[in-house]
Amino acid sequence: MRVLQSPSPDHTSTPSSTGTPSTDTATRPLRALVITGSVGAGHNGAARELVERLSARGVEATYRDYLDALPRRYQRLLRDGYAFSAGRAPRVFDWLFRNEERDSVVRSLTLYLCRLASRELARWTGGERYDVVVTTFPFAAQSLGMLKESGALTAPVVCYLTDPAPHRLWVHPLVDVHLTVTQATATEGSARYRVPMSAAGPLAPAAFAAPVDPAARRALRAELGVPADQRMALLTTGSMGLGDVLAGVRALRTVPGTVPVVLCGRNEQLRRRISALSGVVALGWRTDVPALMAAADVLVHNAGGLSLTEAMVAGLPAVSYEVLSGHGRANAATLAAAGLAPWPRDPARLAQAIARQAARGRVHLPPLPEHRQAAAVVTELALRRREELRTAAGHPPRPARRERPTVIAEPAANSARIS
CATH class of the missing domain: 3.40.50 (Rossmann fold)
Known part of the structure; x- marks a missing residue:
């Protein structure tokens, strides 16, 4: 609506x-x-x-x-x-x-x-x-x-x-x-x-810039079923759940020590398909995205839209993967050239990029x-x-x-x- x-x-x-x-x-x-x-x-x-x-x-x-x-x-x-x-x-x-x-x-x-x-x-x-x-x-x-x-x-x-x-x-x-x-x-x-x-x-609510509350982070990860010793990769697909999301999820499942948590937007059919996969958390439309980003270790996006902007405000490191054609590819290229988000093209490079980005920790955009x-x-x-x-x-x-x-x-x- x-x-x-x-x-x-x-x-x-x-x-x-x-x-x-x-x-x-x-x-x-x-x-x-x-x-x-x-x-x-x-x-x-x-x-x-x-x-x-x-x-x-x-x-x-x-x-x-x-x-x-x-x-x-x-x-x-x-x-x-x-x-x-x-x-x-x-x-x-x-x-x-x-x-x-x-x-x-x-x-x-x-x-x-x-x-x-x-x-x-x-x-x-x-x-x-x-x-x-x-x-x-x-x-x-x-x-x-x-x-x-x-x-x-x-x-x-x-x-x-x-x-x-x-x-x-x-x-x-x-x-x-x-x-x-x-x-x-x-x-x-x-x-x-x-x-x-x-x-x-960026034009994103102030909630994304709030300091991470360690207790709230642990509680949400436990609620989602993400073990404390695992990375949480938050995969965003936009409000429509577009793109080859399943390919991205399958690639994330091969990354050692990483649990994919997928935001499927309002695409209920996509959420059901991803829920059938083991080791993956599939979520529908959520209103607690600031908390999810605070709980995550890395963002994986496919278009470079609002979710990517929100992640930059939250200081959540990002990776572009299985990006949409057209503006998705153009956005990924600009982000990679600027050093804001790497753009790996296969599962092996995805694993390397996630490890590097997660190791960086929270990095916020310099304030204007x-x-x-x-x-x-x-x-x-x-x-x-x-x-x-x-x-x-x-x-x-x-x-x-x-x-x-x-x-x-x-x-x-x-x-x-x-x-």
Whole structure:
């Protein structure tokens, strides 16, 4: 079930008939719209966390599902098409992924969908309703860029890349700021697409960063049936349980001294199949993932999505294995090149990688200064926009704030366009 908030009617301000911002627009609390996409759970998770962080800063933040901007048949195409191709037709999915990187029929069809959705997005963001619009979903980045290009959207737009590997679908030259989880993604994306990107840190609940409680860790491992002298390898498969999970489980069973604990998401059929294997713990949808990561010694992932981000926050060392085609392979390559997660290709190398990663212990990402984190950057853009509206409405500018200014990359519109 998707749990998504929609902007309430009282979040709507009425533009002045003279074309200048109304007094209400220039003086009301800051407002932000975060657009997610309910294809898997990763985009939603990042959006929810950003809304919470913005709300803590006094910003009226809400989020909406990009798929709601599309006709029902296209909603099914995106959601079911992803699950089918990524899970059952990996070569097709890889072909689609690669063709999105160049001018092709595939990209033309994608941009058609984005243009179709942009009509509804224009209604969501019309007038001066929001001071900033953020997306955690790549298709929405294209639609919002189209609205900026047409002049239908004048508020600043932020794209937060939830994937470790940058991809052309995430990038639009008229999106004002592109943010990434790690510097590795920002460096790779800036070089490849000639659009500035900035690392803004992970968007994961604070529970993942909590210190490990040894007693709680021992209790949970005992509950799961993991012996104290064995490693616990937490294998994540996303909310849909996609990929060749059984191959990954079989490989993990050959790793000496290791007990695979598999998160099957909402894929009950997969959970039943894995439960039939000896020496493996198969779990369905869980809400105690922070505790599971605290109990584990290593994460094994297949796509580099939200679970990988959460593991980085928890300091849980990770290994990529039996990754999904398309974005899964691209993510694994970026993570391996950056030294964030090795990508072994066979059971023998998997065993070596797990032993090395588990021996490292907990290694957390270096913390970013608060003013560079996603919520601070988004808030700063909203404040800049508000000052523009206040000036246009005839209000005197507010006194300059004395705290350290937020570092924001130059707007992408000033950079070379994507070729």
